[in-house]
Amino acid sequence: MTETAGGKTLDVAVFGAGRIGRIHAANLARQPSVRLKYVVDVNREAAAALAAQHGAQVADVDGAMGDASIGATVICSSTDTHADLILKSAAAKKHVFCEKPVDLAIERARECADAVTRAGVVCMIGFQRRFDPTFAAVKARIDAGEIGTPEMLVVTSRDPGAPPVEYIKHSGGIFKDMLIHDFDIFRWILDDEAATVHATGSCLTDPAIAEAGDIDSTAVTIRTKRGRLCQINTTRRAAYGYDQRFEVLGSEGMLQAGNVRPTEVVAWSKRAVAIDVPEAFFLERYRAAYADEIAHFFAAVTEGKPVRTTVADGLKALELAEAATQSWREGRIVQLG
Amino acid sequence: MTETAGGKTLDVAVFGAGRIGRIHAANLARQPSVRLKYVVDVNREAAAALAAQHGAQVADVDGAMGDASIGATVICSSTDTHADLILKSAAAKKHVFCEKPVDLAIERARECADAVTRAGVVCMIGFQRRFDPTFAAVKARIDAGEIGTPEMLVVTSRDPGAPPVEYIKHSGGIFKDMLIHDFDIFRWILDDEAATVHATGSCLTDPAIAEAGDIDSTAVTIRTKRGRLCQINTTRRAAYGYDQRFEVLGSEGMLQAGNVRPTEVVAWSKRAVAIDVPEAFFLERYRAAYADEIAHFFAAVTEGKPVRTTVADGLKALELAEAATQSWREGRIVQLG
Amino acid sequence: MTETAGGKTLDVAVFGAGRIGRIHAANLARQPSVRLKYVVDVNREAAAALAAQHGAQVADVDGAMGDASIGATVICSSTDTHADLILKSAAAKKHVFCEKPVDLAIERARECADAVTRAGVVCMIGFQRRFDPTFAAVKARIDAGEIGTPEMLVVTSRDPGAPPVEYIKHSGGIFKDMLIHDFDIFRWILDDEAATVHATGSCLTDPAIAEAGDIDSTAVTIRTKRGRLCQINTTRRAAYGYDQRFEVLGSEGMLQAGNVRPTEVVAWSKRAVAIDVPEAFFLERYRAAYADEIAHFFAAVTEGKPVRTTVADGLKALELAEAATQSWREGRIVQLG
Amino acid sequence: MTETAGGKTLDVAVFGAGRIGRIHAANLARQPSVRLKYVVDVNREAAAALAAQHGAQVADVDGAMGDASIGATVICSSTDTHADLILKSAAAKKHVFCEKPVDLAIERARECADAVTRAGVVCMIGFQRRFDPTFAAVKARIDAGEIGTPEMLVVTSRDPGAPPVEYIKHSGGIFKDMLIHDFDIFRWILDDEAATVHATGSCLTDPAIAEAGDIDSTAVTIRTKRGRLCQINTTRRAAYGYDQRFEVLGSEGMLQAGNVRPTEVVAWSKRAVAIDVPEAFFLERYRAAYADEIAHFFAAVTEGKPVRTTVADGLKALELAEAATQSWREGRIVQLG
Structure with missing residues (x-):
C-alpha cells in the first residue's frame, strides 16, 4: 500500500502480458485507489508495451515479489507458473488474483491452498463466469427462492474451435482445461458437492486430438450428495460459435441462462427469421x-471481505476434472469423497 | 330444420365452391347437428366436386333459397353477389354467414343490415381474425384488465404478394379489399369508434397497380372518440411472407399478438440463429x-345467441375503408360521424 | 377389406376406448376409405359411447379378431394386453397399429416382432413424436445435410406431473414408461445404435415414488457405436408444464426442436416480457x-409401403430402457450388443 | 492542440456537468490524445466535482472560450444555451459536439449551421441512437442491400415515464423534445426527406401535461419525396419501461432493431415463460x-473527416418536429419544401 493525497493506493503487479493480462490491466486501471506498478512477462517486449500503455514499469518476478509496496499480484501467465507465483505471493504476504486452474496437479494446488491460508492473504481464482451478469442473475434468483429447490442442471458449454494440438498436449486434457469452468458452475449453481461422476466422450472433430491422447466432445453426469442431477455437454468445435448456456430445473420452475449476442437485429427473409449468432x-x-x-477482487481486498471464488473452489473444480478424466479413461463411474 | 332420430338437424346451403367455400364446407361437416345439403356455384363442376365430397347436392340459387328445409346459408361466392344473397336469405328467413365485405357500396350494405334486422335472422360476417387463438387471447386478456386502459394500437398487416391486377381492378381498392380486416381489428381491440382517419399510401411494388388506380402500401392513422390512437401499416407484398401482428399499449402494460410459424425449429449456423418464416x-x-x-356461427344459431361479428360490424368496417380511401385520394384528414 | 361403390374400404377394430383410443378413432374417421367397424373395451359403456359417436359397433376381442372383414387393428388398451392383441392380430392376418410399449418384457416383445414378420402384416408402434411437425422437420433437415454429421443430441423430456403411484407400480419403471419415447427419438435422430448406456436418477418430487421402487428424475448418457453422444434429462414433474425439446449438434451447425405454445401472445409488464407456457x-x-x-399407418397399409416406426423399433427402445434400468439399479455402465 | 511527448493532444472544454455531461466526460477520458481541460457549469459545485474526477479545472464560459489551447467544446448544458455556445465555439474556431436539439427555434438553429460552416469547424449533434450497435447494424445491412429498396419504416419510441411538468413546459413540446430523435432515425434509415407530415396525439397519462399545452402520446406519419412511408408511435409513459424499436420493410425482406435487455435469463413458471424487460x-x-x-467525434476531428450527424441533420430534424407540431395543433397535413 502506498499513502497518497487521496488516501491509500494499492500497488499491483501483473504477471503475464498476453490477451487476458491486457484485459485485466485495463479493467484494473478503472478501479479507484488501485495502481498498476509492474508488468512481468518472459516476453519483455509484450511486458514493455502493456506497461507503457498504463504508465507502469517492467519488472522480473523477483523484482516484483521483492517490492514490499506491492499489495497484490494478478497472475495471468501460463498455467505451469501459477502455483509458483501463488506460493511466492503468499510468502511475500501479497493478495493474489490467479487465473484458473491453480495447477494441473491436485497435490500442488492443495499446497497453494494451504499456503495462502497460512499467510492470511486473499486468493481469488479467476472463474469469471460467476460474474457474468446473466449467470449471476440466475444464481441470485435461485437464492431468492424463485424456482424452489434446485433439482437438475443442464450445462451446454461449447467452444467455436479447438486450440492448436500443441496447446492441447500441455493442457491437462479437456476436463481440466475446458470443463473446469463448468465444474465450478455446477458447484456454484446447485450449491452441492458431487457424490458420483460419470464422463464419456469422443474425438469427433480432428483425429490429431485423439493422437494427442485427448477428446473433443464430452458428456458428463454428476449426481450430488443430495441426489441432484447435473449433465454437462461440451465440444471444442461448435460450427456456429461460442455457446455458453445452462438451465436449472427447480421444484417450482426453471431458470435458463442464455447466450449474449452482439446486436438485437432480427432479419426476415424468404427463408427464415434470423438473429445474431452469440458473441x-x-x-x-x-x-x-x-x-x-x-x-x-479489489473491493474484497480493500474492505477485507471474502472473495466469491476462492482457491478452495479452484481445488474442488480440479478434483472434479480429475474424477471425470478417470471416469472417461477407465470407463467407470467415479465416487467422490 | 329437419327432424332426425338424434334431434333437430340444421340443413345448410353453401354458396361458392372456391377455396374458402371448401374450407367452410369441411369445417361445417364437423359441427354436430348440421348438414350440408346444397352447394351452389356458377361453376357447376366445382359445385359438383364439393357436393360429392360431403354427400350434398348441387343446386342453383333459387332452388336453395326456395327449399324451406334450409335453415342457414353460408355465402362464400364473389363479393358482388353478397348483398343479393343476404337479401334473399333474409327474405327466406334463413340465417346467414357471409364472407366480408357485405358489399363495396355502403348504401347497399346498409340495406342488408336493415333486411336481416327486420327478418330477425342471424347474420354473421366472416371476420375470421377475431377467432384466431392468439388474437382472441389478446382480446380476452385486455378485457380482463391485464394492461389497464388500452391507449394505442399498432397493426402490421402484410400480404406475401399482390393478387392479379384484374382482381385489384374490381376489389374496391386496397382499403376495402385488404384493410377492412384491420379496421375490424381496430374496432374490436380498442372497443372504440373512429373520430378521424388519415390515410396515405404509395404504389411501390408494381406500377400496374398504380395504373389500375390503386396503391399497394398504406399507412393509416385513426384517432378515436376517446382520444386513443391506432396506426395500421400494410403492404400487398412482404418478401418474407404473410405478416399479421398487432400490439396494444395500455396504461399498465402491453400485449403483442405475433405470427404463427409452421414449426418450432431453431437453426444455428455460422451466419445466424434462425426460425421459420410465418405460415x-x-x-x-x-x-x-x-x-x-x-x-x-352454428352454436349461435342453435342456441339463439348473438354472434360476435354482426352485419353492423361489417358496415362499420366498410365506413372506415371508405373514409380511408377518401383521405388518401383527397389528401386530407376525414372526420367520422 | 370391403368392396364399396367408391372402391375398397378398410374396416378397422379399435381396442381401448380411453383417451388415446378416442383420439385415434377421431383421426381414423378422417382417413379416406377407412371405416371404424368395432370398438372393443372391457368397459362396455366406454366402448358403446365411442362406437355410437362414429357409427361403429361394440364387439369383444374374439368377435373382432374373428371377423375376416377387419383388415387392421388399432391397439390402445392397457400395456399388459398389447402383446396378446398383436399376436392375435398377426394370427388373423390383420395389420396392427399398437401404442407403445410392445410389452414390458423384452422376450415377449421379441415374440411379437417374430409373429408379425412371419404373418407378413404391417405392425406400426405408436411413437407419435416422430410425426410431430417440429421434430419431423428437424429430422428432414438433418437428412438433407443442413448440419453436416450429427455429433451430439441433448433431449429434455419433462412431464407436468407424476401419474398416480398405483400407475407407477405397474408401469415397468420410468425408463420403460416415460423414457422409451426418448430412446426412440435418440435412435431416430442420430441414426445410430447405443454402444454403452449410463443412467442415474433420483426421487425428488414424491417419496411415495421411491417407496414404489422407482425414481422421478433421470439423467441418461448414451455413447453410440460411431462415438456420438446423447444426453437425456427427464422429470415426472416440471412445475411450468410439459417440456419436450431436443437439440442436435452437427459438424456444421445445430438444430433445436422447441416446444409448441397455445398462442403467440407476448405480454410486457413492469416485471417481465412473457410468452405462453408450452401446450x-x-x-x-x-x-x-x-x-x-x-x-x-393407413397410407402404408393401403399402398403396401413400410411404416416409419416398426415393431423392431419398439423392441430396440425397450432394450435401451432395460439397459438404463440396469445401469441405474446396479450403478454401472451397461454395454449393448 | 497541445504538443506533448506522445504527439498532439486535443484539449477539450465540457459545458454542463449533469448526467449526460458526466457520461461524455468519462468516455472522453478514454480517447487517445484527448484531454479534458475545463468543466463549465452554472452549478460550480457540480463543475468542481466532475473536474476533480478527471483532473480538469473549473472555468466559466469566457475563460474556456478564450483559451486558445482548447480545440473542441462538448456542449451538454441546458437547451437554451446550445445556440449561444455553438456560436461562441465557431467564433473561437473550436470544433463542437453539441447535444440535441440545436435550438428550439429553427431560425436560431439555421444561424448556428451557417456559423459553423463559415468557421470551417466540425459541428456534430448528439443523435447518439445512430451509434447504437443494433441500430447501426441495421443501417449497415440496409446499405449492403440485404433488404433491397427500403419501403416502409415503423418506429416505436416510448419512455418509461413523463418528466416533471415544469420540464415539459420549457421543452418545446413532445415533438421537439422527444420525437426529434425519431425524426433523425427516419431520415437516416430511409435516406430520404419528408414530403408530407401528419401528426396526431392525445394526452392520456396525466392531465397536467394537457394543461401545459402538450400531449403525451403521438402517432406520426411521414410520406417521403420518393413515396416511402414512415409511421412513428410514441408515448411518454410505457408501464413496462423504455421501449426503443424500429423495423424497416424493404422490397426483399425486413430488418428489425430490438430492445436491449440487462440479462439473457429466461424464467419458466406455471404462468409464463419470461425474459427481462428492456434496459x-x-x-x-x-x-x-x-x-x-x-x-x-474525436476521430473525425483528429483525422479531418466528416461527422455522421451534422448540424444540418439537427436542423432537418427540427423542421420535422416543427411540421409535426403544426400538423397536430392545426389538424392538417403539412407539406414540406
Whole structure:
C-alpha cells in the first residue's frame, strides 16, 4: 500500500502480458485507489508495451515479489507458473488474483491452498463466469427462492474451435482445461458437492486430438450428495460459435441462462427469421464478467471481505476434472469423497 | 330444420365452391347437428366436386333459397353477389354467414343490415381474425384488465404478394379489399369508434397497380372518440411472407399478438440463429380461426345467441375503408360521424 | 377389406376406448376409405359411447379378431394386453397399429416382432413424436445435410406431473414408461445404435415414488457405436408444464426442436416480457402428430409401403430402457450388443 | 492542440456537468490524445466535482472560450444555451459536439449551421441512437442491400415515464423534445426527406401535461419525396419501461432493431415463460452508443473527416418536429419544401 493525497493506493503487479493480462490491466486501471506498478512477462517486449500503455514499469518476478509496496499480484501467465507465483505471493504476504486452474496437479494446488491460508492473504481464482451478469442473475434468483429447490442442471458449454494440438498436449486434457469452468458452475449453481461422476466422450472433430491422447466432445453426469442431477455437454468445435448456456430445473420452475449476442437485429427473409449468432468467444462473451470480477477482487481486498471464488473452489473444480478424466479413461463411474 | 332420430338437424346451403367455400364446407361437416345439403356455384363442376365430397347436392340459387328445409346459408361466392344473397336469405328467413365485405357500396350494405334486422335472422360476417387463438387471447386478456386502459394500437398487416391486377381492378381498392380486416381489428381491440382517419399510401411494388388506380402500401392513422390512437401499416407484398401482428399499449402494460410459424425449429449456423418464416398465407395462418368462427356461427344459431361479428360490424368496417380511401385520394384528414 | 361403390374400404377394430383410443378413432374417421367397424373395451359403456359417436359397433376381442372383414387393428388398451392383441392380430392376418410399449418384457416383445414378420402384416408402434411437425422437420433437415454429421443430441423430456403411484407400480419403471419415447427419438435422430448406456436418477418430487421402487428424475448418457453422444434429462414433474425439446449438434451447425405454445401472445409488464407456457400435456402437444401418424399407418397399409416406426423399433427402445434400468439399479455402465 | 511527448493532444472544454455531461466526460477520458481541460457549469459545485474526477479545472464560459489551447467544446448544458455556445465555439474556431436539439427555434438553429460552416469547424449533434450497435447494424445491412429498396419504416419510441411538468413546459413540446430523435432515425434509415407530415396525439397519462399545452402520446406519419412511408408511435409513459424499436420493410425482406435487455435469463413458471424487460432508460440503453459517438467525434476531428450527424441533420430534424407540431395543433397535413 502506498499513502497518497487521496488516501491509500494499492500497488499491483501483473504477471503475464498476453490477451487476458491486457484485459485485466485495463479493467484494473478503472478501479479507484488501485495502481498498476509492474508488468512481468518472459516476453519483455509484450511486458514493455502493456506497461507503457498504463504508465507502469517492467519488472522480473523477483523484482516484483521483492517490492514490499506491492499489495497484490494478478497472475495471468501460463498455467505451469501459477502455483509458483501463488506460493511466492503468499510468502511475500501479497493478495493474489490467479487465473484458473491453480495447477494441473491436485497435490500442488492443495499446497497453494494451504499456503495462502497460512499467510492470511486473499486468493481469488479467476472463474469469471460467476460474474457474468446473466449467470449471476440466475444464481441470485435461485437464492431468492424463485424456482424452489434446485433439482437438475443442464450445462451446454461449447467452444467455436479447438486450440492448436500443441496447446492441447500441455493442457491437462479437456476436463481440466475446458470443463473446469463448468465444474465450478455446477458447484456454484446447485450449491452441492458431487457424490458420483460419470464422463464419456469422443474425438469427433480432428483425429490429431485423439493422437494427442485427448477428446473433443464430452458428456458428463454428476449426481450430488443430495441426489441432484447435473449433465454437462461440451465440444471444442461448435460450427456456429461460442455457446455458453445452462438451465436449472427447480421444484417450482426453471431458470435458463442464455447466450449474449452482439446486436438485437432480427432479419426476415424468404427463408427464415434470423438473429445474431452469440458473441464470438470468451473475451467478448465475458467482457462484463472480467470487469466485474477484478472489481470484486479489489473491493474484497480493500474492505477485507471474502472473495466469491476462492482457491478452495479452484481445488474442488480440479478434483472434479480429475474424477471425470478417470471416469472417461477407465470407463467407470467415479465416487467422490 | 329437419327432424332426425338424434334431434333437430340444421340443413345448410353453401354458396361458392372456391377455396374458402371448401374450407367452410369441411369445417361445417364437423359441427354436430348440421348438414350440408346444397352447394351452389356458377361453376357447376366445382359445385359438383364439393357436393360429392360431403354427400350434398348441387343446386342453383333459387332452388336453395326456395327449399324451406334450409335453415342457414353460408355465402362464400364473389363479393358482388353478397348483398343479393343476404337479401334473399333474409327474405327466406334463413340465417346467414357471409364472407366480408357485405358489399363495396355502403348504401347497399346498409340495406342488408336493415333486411336481416327486420327478418330477425342471424347474420354473421366472416371476420375470421377475431377467432384466431392468439388474437382472441389478446382480446380476452385486455378485457380482463391485464394492461389497464388500452391507449394505442399498432397493426402490421402484410400480404406475401399482390393478387392479379384484374382482381385489384374490381376489389374496391386496397382499403376495402385488404384493410377492412384491420379496421375490424381496430374496432374490436380498442372497443372504440373512429373520430378521424388519415390515410396515405404509395404504389411501390408494381406500377400496374398504380395504373389500375390503386396503391399497394398504406399507412393509416385513426384517432378515436376517446382520444386513443391506432396506426395500421400494410403492404400487398412482404418478401418474407404473410405478416399479421398487432400490439396494444395500455396504461399498465402491453400485449403483442405475433405470427404463427409452421414449426418450432431453431437453426444455428455460422451466419445466424434462425426460425421459420410465418405460415404462408391466410388459409394456413387462420386455419384454426376458420374452424372456430363457423362453430361459433352454428352454436349461435342453435342456441339463439348473438354472434360476435354482426352485419353492423361489417358496415362499420366498410365506413372506415371508405373514409380511408377518401383521405388518401383527397389528401386530407376525414372526420367520422 | 370391403368392396364399396367408391372402391375398397378398410374396416378397422379399435381396442381401448380411453383417451388415446378416442383420439385415434377421431383421426381414423378422417382417413379416406377407412371405416371404424368395432370398438372393443372391457368397459362396455366406454366402448358403446365411442362406437355410437362414429357409427361403429361394440364387439369383444374374439368377435373382432374373428371377423375376416377387419383388415387392421388399432391397439390402445392397457400395456399388459398389447402383446396378446398383436399376436392375435398377426394370427388373423390383420395389420396392427399398437401404442407403445410392445410389452414390458423384452422376450415377449421379441415374440411379437417374430409373429408379425412371419404373418407378413404391417405392425406400426405408436411413437407419435416422430410425426410431430417440429421434430419431423428437424429430422428432414438433418437428412438433407443442413448440419453436416450429427455429433451430439441433448433431449429434455419433462412431464407436468407424476401419474398416480398405483400407475407407477405397474408401469415397468420410468425408463420403460416415460423414457422409451426418448430412446426412440435418440435412435431416430442420430441414426445410430447405443454402444454403452449410463443412467442415474433420483426421487425428488414424491417419496411415495421411491417407496414404489422407482425414481422421478433421470439423467441418461448414451455413447453410440460411431462415438456420438446423447444426453437425456427427464422429470415426472416440471412445475411450468410439459417440456419436450431436443437439440442436435452437427459438424456444421445445430438444430433445436422447441416446444409448441397455445398462442403467440407476448405480454410486457413492469416485471417481465412473457410468452405462453408450452401446450399442457401430450394430447395437446402432439395433436398434429397423432393425426399424422394414423394417416401414415393407413397410407402404408393401403399402398403396401413400410411404416416409419416398426415393431423392431419398439423392441430396440425397450432394450435401451432395460439397459438404463440396469445401469441405474446396479450403478454401472451397461454395454449393448 | 497541445504538443506533448506522445504527439498532439486535443484539449477539450465540457459545458454542463449533469448526467449526460458526466457520461461524455468519462468516455472522453478514454480517447487517445484527448484531454479534458475545463468543466463549465452554472452549478460550480457540480463543475468542481466532475473536474476533480478527471483532473480538469473549473472555468466559466469566457475563460474556456478564450483559451486558445482548447480545440473542441462538448456542449451538454441546458437547451437554451446550445445556440449561444455553438456560436461562441465557431467564433473561437473550436470544433463542437453539441447535444440535441440545436435550438428550439429553427431560425436560431439555421444561424448556428451557417456559423459553423463559415468557421470551417466540425459541428456534430448528439443523435447518439445512430451509434447504437443494433441500430447501426441495421443501417449497415440496409446499405449492403440485404433488404433491397427500403419501403416502409415503423418506429416505436416510448419512455418509461413523463418528466416533471415544469420540464415539459420549457421543452418545446413532445415533438421537439422527444420525437426529434425519431425524426433523425427516419431520415437516416430511409435516406430520404419528408414530403408530407401528419401528426396526431392525445394526452392520456396525466392531465397536467394537457394543461401545459402538450400531449403525451403521438402517432406520426411521414410520406417521403420518393413515396416511402414512415409511421412513428410514441408515448411518454410505457408501464413496462423504455421501449426503443424500429423495423424497416424493404422490397426483399425486413430488418428489425430490438430492445436491449440487462440479462439473457429466461424464467419458466406455471404462468409464463419470461425474459427481462428492456434496459431502464436512455443512459443504460444507449451506453455503448454514447461511447461510440464521442469516439467518432474525436476521430473525425483528429483525422479531418466528416461527422455522421451534422448540424444540418439537427436542423432537418427540427423542421420535422416543427411540421409535426403544426400538423397536430392545426389538424392538417403539412407539406414540406
